[in-house]
Amino acid sequence: MEWRTELNVKEAKNKIGYSDPIFTIGSCFSDELGQQLIENKFLIWKNRFGTVYNPISIHRLLQFGLQNQLPASSSYLNHEDVFLNYDFHSSVSSLNKNDLEQKVQNLIAEASLFLKSTKRIVITYGTAFVYKLKSSGEIVANCHKQPSALFEKCLLTENEIVESFGQFYSRLTQINPNARIILTVSPVRHLKDTLELNSVSKSILRVACHTLTNRFPNVDYFPAYEILLDDLRDYRFFKTDRIHPIEEAAEYIWQKFADAYFDEPTKKFISEWKKIKADLNHKPFHVESASHQKFLQSLLLKLESLKSLMDVKNEIEMIKSQIVQ
Numbered sequence: 460m461e462w463r464t465e466l467n468v469k470e471a472k473n474k475i476g477y478s479d480p481i482f483t484i485g486s487c488f489s490d491e492l493g494q495q496l497i498e499n500k501f502l503i504w505k506n507r508f509g510t511v512y513n514p515i516s517i518h519r520l521l522q523f524g525l526q527n528q529l530p531a532s533s534s535y536l537n538h539e540d541v542f543l544n545y546d547f548h549s550s551v552s553s554l555n556k557n558d559l560e561q562k563v564q565n566l567i568a569e570a571s572l573f574l575k576s577t578k579r580i581v582i583t584y585g586t587a588f589v590y591k592l593k594s595s596g597e598i599v600a601n602c603h604k605q606p607s608a609l610f611e612k613c614l615l616t617e618n619e620i621v622e623s624f625g626q627f628y629s630r631l632t633q634i635n636p637n638a639r640i641i642l643t644v645s646p647v648r649h650l651k652d653t654l655e656l657n658s659v660s661k662s663i664l665r666v667a668c669h670t671l672t673n674r675f676p677n678v679d680y681f682p683a684y685e686i687l688l689d690d691l692r693d694y695r696f697f698k699t700d701r702i703h704p705i706e707e708a709a710e711y712i713w714q715k716f717a718d719a720y721f722d723e724p725t726k727k728f729i730s731e732w733k734k735i736k737a738d739l740n741h742k743p744f745h746v747e748s749a750s751h752q753k754f755l756q757s758l759l760l761k762l763e764s765l766k767s768l769m770d771v772k773n774e775i776e777m778i779k780s781q782i783v784q
Contacts, residue, residue, distance in 0.1 A: 466682060466690040468715050473639060473677075474722035477768075478502070479578035482570075485517050486510060486585030486645035487703070488683050488712075493581075495713045498736075499729050500769040504573040507566055509548020509601075512585030512645075514620045514667070516600035518627040519546060521580075524570030525630045530563065533595070538603050545592070545599040575635055583683075585645040587615045587663040588652055614660065620667040621674070628675055639677040641720070642668045646687035648702055681719070686712050735761060739774060747783050755782050 475481070481496055482504045483489040493505030508520050523530065523546075534545045535556060542559045543552045551566065553559035574580075589598045590610040602610060631638060644664045649657045661684065672680045687696065687704055694701060696708040704712070717726065738758050743751045759778045762771045 463692065464689060466686050466715075468682060468686075468719040470718075471679060471720045475579060475720045475725065476722050477725045477728050480504070480573065480576055481579045481581065482573055482577040483581045483583075484508060484511065484520065485581075485583035485643075486512050487647050488583040488643050488645050489581060491704075491709050492583075492713065492716065495709075499732055500771070504570065504577070507569070509550040510585075511548060511600045512649075513587070513589045513598065513600070514584050514615065514664070515589060515598045515623050516546065517582060517584070518623045520570075520600070521574070521582075521627050522630060523567050524574045525627070525634055527567060527571040529567065534597075535559070536603060536605070538605065543601075543603045545597070545601065545603070548601055549603055574631075574638075577635065577638055579639055579641060580631075581641045581643065581681075583643045583645050584620075584664045584668070585647065586649050586652070586657075587620070587660040587667075588649070588656075589613050589615055615663060617663055617667045617670060620663070621670050624667075624671055625675075628678075639679070640675075641679050641681050642671060643681045644668060644684040646684045646704065650702065681716060683712050683716075686715055739777070746781055752783055 480502045483493040483496075483506050485506070487510065489506045490510065493503055496503045497505060511517050511520060522528065530544055530546045536543055536545065537556070541552050541554060542556045543549060544559065544563060547563065551559070551562060553562060590602050590612055591598050593609060593611055599610070628640075631640075644661060648654070649660065652660060665684065668680050672678050687708060691704075691708055691711065696705055696711075697703065698705055717729065721729070735758070738754075741754075743754075745751060755778055759775065759782070762775050762778065765771050766775065
């Protein structure tokens with residue numbers, strides 16, 4: 460008897476190779492996936508704009524990067540002596556406005572350079588609810604704890620999301636026509652919207668993703684949302700907040716992603732790197748013993764053989780510091 464409905468993710472036609480640059484942006488899954496890619500030594504631009512939940516703000520940030528365009532001066536604000544920007548997460552902040560403007564400029568310049576050569580852009584939508592400044596009608600990425608009276612809460616339509624994506628996509632194809640896009644919907648539920656309205660919000664995102672994958676070439680959908688809520692489908696896979704997935708669930712989703720998108724050499728490398736990571740985390744009782752020193756020398760040789768392919772400088776330095784001269 461079957462006790463669960465496992466989701467078998469459709470294998471991607473265009474696989475990701477180990478050397479392919481990957482750009483991630485959006486809600487929580489972008490961070491989860493990005494961290495896994497970093498730990499496996501991929502070349503990645505990991506959500507450096509900070510967590511952004513709504514599609515319009517995500518597309519706007521991508522446009523900033525593609526056009527190397529700075530946000531409007533009116534988007535900066537000061538809250539409790541901290542300078543912030545309505546287009547960015549609160550992690551992009553400073554005690555000095557000039558410093559923040561420089562930080563934003565640097566982030567956009569870095570994104571612009573990466574987007575010109577990236578092979579994959581992973582976009583994670585978190586919510587279809589947006590907050591508009593009443594003074595300008597502009598949608599913000601983050602309210603930065605400003606008075607609620609300043610904003611109007613609205614629910615995006617599928618058409619608004621598709622139109623906004625189309626503007627970004629048109630620019631992307633001019634600058635980097637070889638880039639492919641992977642869309643996901645965050646499985647993290649927004650309980651502040653209530654469960655009922657969270658379902659409405661996620662439904663709009665999912666329908667929009669369906670339309671986008673059918674309308675635009677080189678756009679795929681990865682079902683992270685369905686894997687957690689329909690495949691795993693149990694509170695034991697959630698943290699105590701009953702919202703965020705536990706480490707095992709995140710690992711399960713990552714493995715589904717890897718199986719669907721990575722080519723065979725990349726899968727083989729990840730398997731080998733997993734063994735090396737285990738060796739790096741090994742804690743011996745006697746560091747100076749002959750057997751452990753031999754183990755370290757062998758591990759050092761493995762890392763030295765990889766340094767032309769990836770950045771293992773820190774790992775090499777750590778091993779060298781343990782070798783008795």
